[in-house]
Amino acid sequence: MTSNAASFMFGGSLASSAPMLARAAQLDARLEHASPAEIIGAALNEVGRDKLALVSSFGTESAALLKFAADVNSAIPVIFLDTGWLFEETLAYRDALTKLFGLSDVRTIHPLADELASEDKGRDLWFSDPDKCCFIRKVEPLARALAPFEGWLNGRKRFQGGDRAAIPVVEADHERLKFNPLANVTQDELKTLYGTMNIPPHPLVASGFTSIGCMPCTSRTAPGEDARAGRWRGRDKTECGIHVGKTS
Numbered sequence: 001m002t003s004n005a006a007s008f009m010f011g012g013s014l015a016s017s018a019p020m021l022a023r024a025a026q027l028d029a030r031l032e033h034a035s036p037a038e039i040i041g042a043a044l045n046e047v048g049r050d051k052l053a054l055v056s057s058f059g060t061e062s063a064a065l066l067k068f069a070a071d072v073n074s075a076i077p078v079i080f081l082d083t084g085w086l087f088e089e090t091l092a093y094r095d096a097l098t099k100l101f102g103l104s105d106v107r108t109i110h111p112l113a114d115e116l117a118s119e120d121k122g123r124d125l126w127f128s129d130p131d132k133c134c135f136i137r138k139v140e141p142l143a144r145a146l147a148p149f150e151g152w153l154n155g156r157k158r159f160q161g162g163d164r165a166a167i168p169v170v171e172a173d174h175e176r177l178k179f180n181p182l183a184n185v186t187q188d189e190l191k192t193l194y195g196t197m198n199i200p201p202h203p204l205v206a207s208g209f210t211s212i213g214c215m216p217c218t219s220r221t222a223p224g225e226d227a228r229a230g231r232w233r234g235r236d237k238t239e240c241g242i243h244v245g246k247t248s
Contacts, residue, residue: 085214
């Protein structure tokens with residue numbers, strides 16, 4: 001993703017403004033030890049329900065955040081990116097969780113058809129240029145979807161490691177607040193949550209998938225491997241691009 005493209009997609013400078021950085025830092029300090037539900041509630045109070053979106057992949061660890069959000073307010077808009085390369089099991093899981101949690105505003109977003117026709121006519125861009133593929137199928141659609149919102153919730157956790165190991169609870173995402181309600185949740189706590197909340201697992205978990213994205217770039221993980229080891233296996237790539245933009 002070039003700087004010009006990023007600037008266009010996010011509506012201006014790549015850097016977050018000083019007031020936005022200060023606002024995020026203040027919220028982060030206040031919510032450092034807050035529960036997921038408290039963080040979601042604070043996000044609602046800060047920007048309002050109509051200006052807050054929850055972005056979910058409906059992947060292996062997505063249900064916990066969706067359940068927390070639904071318990072706080074089931075009408076929070078949920079953005080789901082259908083890249084055109086998702087497992088059928090993921091689409092079915094989206095439908096099942098939407099019904100189970102009573103989510104009333106799930107918005108499925110797609111890549112631009114013209115972009116796919118011109119840049120990925122052979123549907124092999126994932127192999128030749130995975131970063132560009134992610135930009136067309138994930139980064140650009142999400143930027144479009146988030147345009148009306150002033151804040152968003154996502155499910156990243158520090159225990160996932162890599163670039164996620166030091167994420168704050170609240171951060172500045174250009175001119176938007178980005179809330180990470182599960183940042184402090186441990187892997188053991190997450191497993192317990194799934195049990196106590198009676199949350200069904202993603203259908204592919206039983207087959208050895210611990211992190212699920214697009215079919216061509218997702219593989220099973222072996223026991224003892226990092227949970228995200230199956231994403232873009234064998235490549236120098238750990239994120240799709242949604243969570244790697246500069247914020248300062």
